[in-house]
Amino acid sequence: AGGLSEALASDGRVSVQRKARTLETLARAEFDEQLKALDDGLTRDPVSIAVLMMGIQDRVSVKLANGRRATFGTEEWRAEVGRRVELVARTFRKHQVAVYWVSLPILRRHEANEDAQTFNAVIRERGYPSGVRYIDAYAGFADEDGEYASRGPDIAGQSVQLRSSDGVGFTPAGNRKLAHFVERELKRDLNQARN
Numbered sequence: 001a002g003g004l005s006e007a008l009a010s011d012g013r014v015s016v017q018r019k020a021r022t023l024e025t026l027a028r029a030e031f032d033e034q035l036k037a038l039d040d041g042l043t044r045d046p047v048s049i050a051v052l053m054m055g056i057q058d059r060v061s062v063k064l065a066n067g068r069r070a071t072f073g074t075e076e077w078r079a080e081v082g083r084r085v086e087l088v089a090r091t092f093r094k095h096q097v098a099v100y101w102v103s104l105p106i107l108r109r110h111e112a113n114e115d116a117q118t119f120n121a122v123i124r125e126r127g128y129p130s131g132v133r134y135i136d137a138y139a140g141f142a143d144e145d146g147e148y149a150s151r152g153p154d155i156a157g158q159s160v161q162l163r164s165s166d167g168v169g170f171t172p173a174g175n176r177k178l179a180h181f182v183e184r185e186l187k188r189d190l191n192q193a194r195n
Contacts, residue, residue, distance in 0.1 A: 002172065003179025004051065013190055017047065026084045027058035027072075035087060042095040050092055051182055053102040055123070056168060059115040073118050081119070082126035089130035098189070099132045100182055105141040108148045108167025133189070135181050141174070155180050 005016045022037040024030070061069040062080045070076035092099045101123055104116040117138070124134050141162060143149040150163040154173045162174035170178060 003175035006176055007179045007183040025057050026081050027060050027062040031084060039091050047097055049098045051100045055104050055119040058119055078122050081122050085123055085126040086130045089127060089132050093131055100135055101127050101132045102135045103137050105137045106148045135185055137178055137181050140181060
């Protein structure tokens with residue numbers, strides 16, 4: 001949100017609200033409650049565009065409708081999380097909200113990164129047919145060999161620290177670079193809509 005606020009500050013067509021909605025997870029038990037709270041929140045406080053980035057907490061098993069648990073990454077897990085992606089997209093569509101879903105970036109720990117990319121694949125596969133605009137941020141935070149890099153070029157091309165010490169989060173410069181990927185797609189769509 002901070003990076004988007006900075007990126008879009010001079011664009012009068014967009015006002016960035018620095019509010020996080022209650023949807024934090026797709027795989028955890030709170031999903032149904034959070035989806036209902038999201039629906040209620042959009043009714044009370046409408047928005048036109050939503051930018052989502054989630055999944056770091058969803059590298060866990062998921063409870064299925066039959067009460068069983070599906071292990072992370074299995075076909076059952078992918079089907080259930082995919083169904084939930086579609087429910088999220090449907091909730092936003094019901095309120096006429098355009099959705100930009102940002103992928104998880106490359107992560108420092110190899111096993112966590114593999115999990116993140118599994119999650120990204122489900123979002124990409126199930127979100128796009130549901131009307132979600134998928135924004136791939138993975139390569140923007142990898143080095144020239146496709147590996148994790150904590151430093152890299154900022155939006156001005158200067159080499160700076162982009163990632164926080166945990167190998168997951170971002171520095172302010174990293175947030176601004178992440179926002180750049182959203183800004184680019186958003187402005188393109190706004191210009192197309194105006195035309």
